[in-house]
Amino acid sequence: MLYIVLVLVLGALGLLVAALVTGSSLWAWISIGCSAAAALLLVVDWLRRRGKQEPAGEAAEVTTATGQGEDAGGPATEGESAAPGSDGDELDRDPDEEETDAADLLIVSELQDEVLVVDEHPRYHLEVCSWLADRDTLPISVAEARELGFTPCARCGPDGRLAAQHRSAST
Template identity: 55%
Template sequence: MLYIVLVLVLAALGLLVAALITANSLWAWISIGVSVVAGLLLLFDLLRRRKKRAPVEESADDSAEDASDETESAEGEEKKPEDAEQTVLMPATGELGDAEDTPEPQRGGDPGEEKSAPEDVAIVSELETEIVVVDEYPRYHVTSCEWLETRDTIPLGIGEARQLGFTPCALCTPDAEIAGQHREKA
């Protein structure tokens, strides 16, 4: 349908150019008529897609109700509906706990964020000490962090990492460690 509309719009453009070159208003009116037909086809296609989508949504609602009826088995156990599957990056409710209280890595995910002291943040933001990040994870780490294991790392300066929005790892506490090293040198 979109190809037909595209052809009609291009034809309308060609007719408009012809009207301007020949100074004939008939071509301009034909161009307007072709544009209106293209608009009506788009509107018709939109309505047709909505109408097609409505029964699918209704059947999805019906199947969701059926699934909720099936979630309780004969033994009284509750099964998770198919829609309730969680990814590794989004743990199910209650699995995550309080990330700030537990520095261990969450199941298959990134470790929590270090609670950095404001004076440590001020120091490390100015430095360009090299830390590492892992693609698709929001934390930065010192190279000796146990969470890194065999993951591919990307070296960055700590100031640059903070500017890019990375936050410190709760396991290796890079802010506290690097700020402490900087204080010892000074």
């Protein structure tokens, strides 16, 4: 489609030059028509591409929302990973990021409680996290994990649990 637009634009340019050389306004109007046709094709192409991208974006949002609901359930996620035919794909994939409340984030960023990270994976975890399984882990403080760019795991929810523990210890 873009090649057709390119040909139309080059044709419009040639017709514009012809209009200037001959002094005939007919060539100028044909040039404008070619330019308008090229613009129309660009809009049609843009709408077609946008139409293809929207359903994929909506599907991703539905998948994300569904994935968060399953992660919140805990046992449902474990049951799904043990389902026949899953081949352990769920355990190989990095867990989603926990959505941390702003108040919890302020508390957690100052804590020195120990969390576990796996080298070359973006999340930090609690010891009870099912995703860790047999992976080699590195213990570091949650504040240091945050500084290094690690984010909380949605499966074990370290930010929510650590903030709740800190609040209960403070009262």
